[in-house]
Amino acid sequence: MSAVFGLETEYGVAAPPGAAGPAGSASAAGGADLARAEAAARELFRPVVAWGRSTNVFTPAGARLYLDVGSHPEYATPECSTIEELLAAERAGDRLMAVLAEAAGRRAGAPVALLKNNTDSAGHAFGCHENYQVDRAGSAEVAAKLIPFLVTRQLLVGAGKVQVDPKGVRYLLSQRALHTAEALSSATTRSRPIINTRDEPHGDGRRHRRLHVIVGDSNMAGAAARLKVASMVLLLRAAAGGGQLPDLELAHPVQALRQVAQSWPAAQGRGAHPIALADGRTIDPVTVQWRFFAAAEAAAASPSETAALDLWRRTLTAWDRLDFDGLETELDWLAKWRLIERYRQRTGAALADPRVLRLELAYHQLDAQGGLRQKLEAGGHLADVIGHRQAAAAVTQPPPTTRAHLRGRFVAAARAAGREYTVDWVRLKLGQAPAVALLDPLDSADPAAEALIAGLEGAAAAAESAPTNEFDQIMAEAGRE
Amino acid sequence: MEQVRRTDLPPRDRDDEPAPAPPAAPQSRTQLIDDLLDEIDEVLEDSAEAFVKGFVQKGGQ
Known part of the structure; x- marks a missing residue:
């Protein structure tokens, strides 16, 4: 049973003062930073525009490169039908954007930093959107039933975030939890939903529609990226095959999303963070995930899907026991937290220290000059689940199984x-x-x-x-x- | 309020599950992180605040 899916990643671009950009084009400091970032994004895209005479091109891999609203360079993977194809395609996008950023830096005479995260210092958010083709019949019910899964999956695949605001300083599990305002909606930029219901099937609209999940974080860790997509694929496959998804309607999905984001540190113990169900009961977010895990378990049909299930089970077991050792090579929020904790041990820096915030950005940085992922993977601190050969090939070669x-x-x-x-x-x-x-x-x-x-x-x-x-x-x- | 019980959950400690790859020893993992932090120490000390504050984007979707 095959389905089609893909990822759209918006990247952040940062150019240091003095780098490419119109000097004095904005009065406020933030305005100058923004103008520099926009100029850097345009510079990054200059070779793309020269190649395709547009800021919206399709590559020989069948992927789309796009300069999005707000000047975010965006990479949409080609349509994939296996998890392996998707992981290679996603990594190919990272590689392509990183080389584009490095080339832009060389032309401008100052480095252009490329970040794969979802928030900036001014509180703006940008996305990593997931697309899954689903049968049109029953799609609304499936989408509604998936909301509790999507609200709680940040326990596993959230990318983590040091949040500094008037409420204080804390480490959230998800980058986008505070930027999501609705459960299901057709809006995107003004009021961001968990699932976007805009109906763009990009195919035969009578049979299929696109399930467009926009609540997710961008993942650096390959194992987390694999789990994020495979868990959805397995649940959709189970539902399409007549299986029942858990019926756990939440009373307040957005409130629950923010609550779950604040589950860390998890010293308070199991059941310390119950969320409200629509029927008046409460439920532990880890229990929600166990229910969905049980619904997905029988649907795995490939080694990647089995590996994703294995990480899903080990992570939920870790939340049950509050013992996360060993998972820091696979989960972004934990890998980054351990890195930050070690740095704070060594320096005595507070969580909101600018050096800690800079370290957090370095975790998400992809250009060779500042990025940590290559080193983390080379040293075994992040599991390398994709394989460099497949990722390199996917820069110019499309997945063989789709259009x-x-x-x-x-x-x-x-x-x-x-x-x-x-x-x-x-x-x-x-x-x-x-x-x-x-x-x-x-x-x-x-x-x-x-x-x-x-x-x-x-x-x-x-x-x-x-x-x-x-x-x-x-x-x-x-x-x- | 009533708590939803975990009666229908799958068993979690089965012996027949594939074992995850053995993680690196904690000591060497810490050493690795320390080496990495040493490597980027200059970046963190020098330009952290300017970089963090200067990272401003327009909101995306």
């Missing part, structure tokens, strides 16, 4: 042949010819698309080799093991 296989090859072939083309998630269009529509995301061998690609590949072989520009070189660099 991204056609889109990516079409882009590569049209460019090699020097032809004008336009693509989106559904359509492939060559020059003024009628577009080929790919309505089934799981169709990786549509005959009309294959014929189109074969024609282009023939033309490309006869043509002189297409000129490569800076973005081609950046993709090649990001795709090196």
Whole structure:
């Protein structure tokens, strides 16, 4: 039983004072910082625009690179149908963005920092959105039943955050918990929901719709990223197969989300943080997760899914026993907390010390100059679950099991042949010819698309080799093991 | 208020589960973190406040 899913990650960009940016374009200091960040994001995208003549392009991997509202560089993975494909595609996006940031820094003469987190120092939030294709029939009920799961899964896959505000200083489990205002809604930027209900199927809308989860944190730890997506895939598969998802309607989902975010440190013991159910009872958030774990357990069908279930079970057991040792190589909130705690032991720094906040950002930093992940993985402090070879290959190679296989090859072939083309998630269009529509995301061998690609590949072989520009070189660099 | 009971939960301590990879010894893990912190110490001491305050974005979605 196959389903299609993908991730959209918005990255943060920081440029130090004196770096690329219009001097004196804003009066307030925050305005100058913002102007610098926006200038850095545009600089980062300059090779992309030169390559695709747009700030919205699809790569030969079938992925979308996009300069989003607020000038967040965004990478949307191609459609994937296995967890392995998705993890490689997500990591490929990190690699591509990091090399783009490094190249922007070289051109500007000052480093451009690339961050994969979800909040800035001024309290703005940006996202890591998950997309899952679901059957249209019953999709509203499934979405509603998943809310308690999504509210409590930060116990496992939250990225952690040092929160400094008038209420005090504390370590939250989730980056986005304080930035989520509704359970289900079609809004995105003004009132962020847990699940966005905007109906964009990007396919056959009569049969399917897209379940668009926007409450999640961006993950640095591969094991956490795997668990975040695999747990959803397993629950949706169980529901589609006639299984029952737990019926645990929460009285106040957003309030519960914020409560659960404040479960750490967990010294108070099990049952110390009950959340309210709509029927008047209360429930422990860890119990909520055990219920969903039980619903998902039988659905695992691949080694990655089994590994994700294993981490799910070990993490819930750790919450039951309040003994988290060993999980710091797999969970972001814990890995970062242990790093911060060690730093504070060594220096005596308070949790709100600027050096601690800088260390927190370094955990999420991806550029080679400031990022810690490569070192953490090389030293075994973060488990490396993806494999560098797969991640490197996914920079330019689409997943073979979905229509991204056609889109990516079409882009590569049209460019090699020097032809004008336009693509989106559904359509492939060559020059003024009628577009080929790919309505089934799981169709990786549509005959009309294959014929189109074969024609282009023939033309490309006869043509002189297409000129490569800076973005081609950046993709090649990001795709090196 | 009534608490929801954990009667229908799966067993958690079965012997037949695959064992997770053995974690590195606590001592070496701490050493590793210390080495890493030594490496970025300069970054943390020098420009921390400017970097943190300067990290301002527009809100995304």
